[in-house]
Amino acid sequence: SQTIHQWPATLVQPVGSPLSLECTVEGTSNPNLYWYRQAAGRGLQLLFYSIGIDQISSEVPQNLSASRPQDRQFILSSKKLLLSDSGFYLCAWTDSGANVLTFGAGSRLTVL
Amino acid sequence: GDSVTQMEGPVTLSEEAFLTINCTYTATGYPSLFWYVQYPGEGLQLLLKATKADDKGSNKGFEATYRKETTSFHLEKGSVQVSDSAVYFCALRHTGANSKLTFGKGITLSVRP
Numbered sequence: 517s518q519t520i521h522q523w524p525a526t527l528v529q530p531v532g533s534p535l536s537l538e539c540t541v542e543g544t545s546n547p548n549l550y551w552y553r554q555a556a557g558r559g560l561q562l563l564f565y566s567i568g569i570d571q572i573s574s575e576v577p578q579n580l581s582a583s584r585p586q587d588r589q590f591i592l593s594s595k596k597l598l599l600s601d602s603g604f605y606l607c608a609w610t611d612s613g614a615n616v617l618t619f620g621a622g623s624r625l626t627v628l
Numbered sequence: 629g630d631s632v633t634q635m636e637g638p639v640t641l642s643e644e645a646f647l648t649i650n651c652t653y654t655a656t657g658y659p660s661l662f663w664y665v666q667y668p669g670e671g672l673q674l675l676l677k678a679t680k681a682d683d684k685g686s687n688k689g690f691e692a693t694y695r696k697e698t699t700s701f702h703l704e705k706g707s708v709q710v711s712d713s714a715v716y717f718c719a720l721r722h723t724g725a726n727s728k729l730t731f732g733k734g735i736t737l738s739v740r741p
Contacts, residue, residue: 522671550728559733560672560717575728606671608729615660615679615721617729619671 518543522607522620529627535580535594537623539607542588547609549590550617551582555603566590602627630655630730632718637735641708649703649735651692651718659720661685661694661701666715666734675703675716710739 519542529535541547551563564582566572572582579598583591590607604624608617635650653661663675663685676685681696692703701718718732 560731562728565728608672615723616662616674616677617721619664619673622671 518609518618520607520609520618520620522605522623524623525621526624527626529597529625531599531627532596535592535597535601535625537592537605537607537625539590539592539620540588541609544588544609544611546587547611549584550608550610551590551592552606552608553603554606554622560606564590564592597625597627599627601625630659630720630722632720632730632732634716634718634732634735638738639735640738640740642740643710644707645739647703647705647708647712647737649716649718649737651701651703651732653699653701653718653720655699655720655722655730657722658696659722661692662719662721662729663690663692663701663703664717664719664731666717668714672717708737708739710741713737713739 522539548567550565552560553563554560562575566584569584580594604622606622607620610617631654633652660679662677664672665675666672676687678685678694681694684693690705692701715734715736717734719729721727721729
């Protein structure tokens, strides 16, 4: 069966420090991968999505970047965190053509 | 572009009360519609879905019917439990590899014993 893992689950970082959140999917190949952010009072915002290695689309201009070094690995990064980067980050995957997204457990980032 | 509108929250109910959470959407064509639930401290889980007009999705006592004529997908449950306390998100997605899931803002439901 397919599983999705995110880590770390919780992270507290100072302003200006770098960030790396990792997401991996097991039990499938060539998944579509997504990064969402859930900020307080703002619902879910799609940040990046990828339909294959080296195929990453950014939805909103921001302080973050995404990479997909392997087929089932999706990494969210920042070189210098801002206070406004605080939030709950969710990775998700789906088989191409399927409708249902499966989410990871999330990574809670607090920038101080 | 596509959009999903959910009723304003939060919602607080007593156990065994009837629940309705409104959701309307704007989209071209015939997207699939979803309800996701997020329990405290966790990621999102699919609660139910409907892929075409007049379909009814159901799970764990929750139901929602895809109403094309009113562009709605309201979530209902006849008798809520304390364990239903969570954040509920309505969403839509078109088919296709590049299609993205568009969410509503979510609504927090608290159920009192």
